[in-house]
Amino acid sequence: MENHEKNSSVIEGIHYATGELVTIEVIDGLIDKIFIKDGMSSVGGNLIIAPGLIDNQINGYAGIDFSGPAISAEDAIKAFTAILKNGVTTFLPTLITAGLSSMTRSLRVLSEVWEQDELFRECVPGFHLEGPFISSVDGFRGCHPLEFIRKPSVDEFRELQAASGNKIIQVTLAPEAEGAMDLIKYCVSAGIVVAMGHTNATSTQIREAADNGVRLSTHLGNGCANMIHRHNNPLWQQLADARLTPSIIADGLHLLTEEINVFYKVKGPDNLIITSDIVYLAGMEPGKYSYLGTDVLLTDSGMLMDTVHNCLAGASFPLVKGVETMMDFTGCSLAQAINMASRNVARIYNLDDRGVLAEGKRADLILFEMDRYRINIRKTYINGRLVFDCTER
Numbered sequence: 001m002e003n004h005e006k007n008s009s010v011i012e013g014i015h016y017a018t019g020e021l022v023t024i025e026v027i028d029g030l031i032d033k034i035f036i037k038d039g040m041s042s043v044g045g046n047l048i049i050a051p052g053l054i055d056n057q058i059n060g061y062a063g064i065d066f067s068g069p070a071i072s073a074e075d076a077i078k079a080f081t082a083i084l085k086n087g088v089t090t091f092l093p094t095l096i097t098a099g100l101s102s103m104t105r106s107l108r109v110l111s112e113v114w115e116q117d118e119l120f121r122e123c124v125p126g127f128h129l130e131g132p133f134i135s136s137v138d139g140f141r142g143c144h145p146l147e148f149i150r151k152p153s154v155d156e157f158r159e160l161q162a163a164s165g166n167k168i169i170q171v172t173l174a175p176e177a178e179g180a181m182d183l184i185k186y187c188v189s190a191g192i193v194v195a196m197g198h199t200n201a202t203s204t205q206i207r208e209a210a211d212n213g214v215r216l217s218t219h220l221g222n223g224c225a226n227m228i229h230r231h232n233n234p235l236w237q238q239l240a241d242a243r244l245t246p247s248i249i250a251d252g253l254h255l256l257t258e259e260i261n262v263f264y265k266v267k268g269p270d271n272l273i274i275t276s277d278i279v280y281l282a283g284m285e286p287g288k289y290s291y292l293g294t295d296v297l298l299t300d301s302g303m304l305m306d307t308v309h310n311c312l313a314g315a316s317f318p319l320v321k322g323v324e325t326m327m328d329f330t331g332c333s334l335a336q337a338i339n340m341a342s343r344n345v346a347r348i349y350n351l352d353d354r355g356v357l358a359e360g361k362r363a364d365l366i367l368f369e370m371d372r373y374r375i376n377i378r379k380t381y382i383n384g385r386l387v388f389d390c391t392e393r
C-alpha cells in the first residue's frame with residue numbers, strides 16, 4: 001500500500017443545527033472529528049458552518065446555458081465555478097426539452113467536462129434530463145418548446161444516456177404521456193431517479209407512476225396550467241401520496257407563501273426538497289435578454305419576466321435564497337431549511353457521503369453570516385478544499 005502524507009486542516013464555526021461553536025478536523029477531504037469548543041471563535045469570526053447545498057436542477061448560470069446549442073467545455077467550467085460561490089457543493093446540470101441532436105451534443109460536452117475536470121466530477125454526481133418526455137399541453141409544458149416535446153421512448157432515452165456517458169441520474173417526465181410507464185420501469189430498474197413534472201396526470205396515473213418507482217415531484221406547483229379543475233388536477237394526488245417527495249422553487253416568486261406552507265405542512269421537513277431551477281440568466285446584470293425564443297426582462301429584484309407572454313420565464317435566485325424563504329415563509333429552523341437543500345436531496349440520489357455534518361462524511365462545507373433570514377455565503381469547501389472565500393476584503 002502506498003504511504004502518503006495525510007492532508008489535514010481545521011475549520012471552525014457555529015454548528016448550523018446545535019448552535020455550538022465547533023472545530024471540524026478534516027483529513028484527506030473527509031470530516032475526521034467534530035469538537036465542541038467553549039467560548040468565542042479565534043479563527044472563524046463566528047460564522048455559521050453547515051453542509052454544502054445540493055441543487056438538483058441547474059439549467060445554467062452566469063450567461064452559460066447547459067442546454068444551449070453552442071455550449072463548450074470552457075463554458076460549463078465557467079458556470080460551474082460561479083455556482084460554487086453560492087454555497088452549492090453538489091448539483092445536477094439540467095437539460096430541458098430540445099431536439100435530439102442538440103440534447104445529445106450538450107450531454108456529450110457535459111460528459112467531456114466530467115471526464116476531464118476533477119472538481120466537476122466531485123460536485124456533479126450526474127445529469128438531470130427535464131424533458132423532452134413531458135406534457136405538450138400549454139401551461140403544463142411551461143416554457144419547454146412545444147415542437148421538441150416527444151413521446152417517452154426507451155430507445156431515445158438509451159441514445160441520450162449513451163451520449164452522456166451513462167451519467168443521466170434523473171429524468172423528469174409526464175406519467176400520462178404514451179409510453180411513460182415503460183420508460184419509468186426501465187429507468188427505475190437502471191437505478192435512475194424518475195420524477196414527475198410538467199404533468200397533467202390523473203390521480204390514477206400518478207399512483208401508477210409511484211407504484212412503478214417514481215419518487216419525486218419536480219418543482220411541484222409550477223409547470224402547471226393557471227386554470228385547473230378543483231377536484232381533478234395533478235396537485236392533490238402528488239400531495240396525498242407519501243411516496244412522493246416534492247422539489248419546490250422557493251424563491252419567493254414561483255409559489256405563494258400559502259402554497260409553500262401547505263406543501264411544507266403536508267410533506268414535512270424531511271420529505272421536501274428545495275431546488276433553484278435557475279436558468280442561464282441567473283447571476284447576470286438586470287436587463288433585457290432573449291430566452292427560449294422570447295424576450296425576457298431580468299429585473300433589479302431578480303424577477304425573470306417573459307415580456308411577450310407576461311409570465312415568469314424561469315428562476316434567477318440560487319438555492320440559498322430558497323433556504324432563506326423557507327425560514328421566512330414557514331417558520332422552520334435554519335437546520336430544517338438547510339436539510340431541505342442538502343441532506344434530503346442527498347438521500348434521493350443515495351449520496352450517503354454528503355449532506356450532513358458528521359464524522360466520515362465529505363468535508364463539503366459552507367461558512368456564512370446570517371442576519372434574520374438573510375444568508376451571506378463567505379466560504380465554500382469541497383472535500384475540505386477552499387474553493388470560494390469572500391472573507392478577505
Ligand SMILES: [Zn+2]
Nearest residue numbers: 130142219223
Ligand atoms: Zn420545469
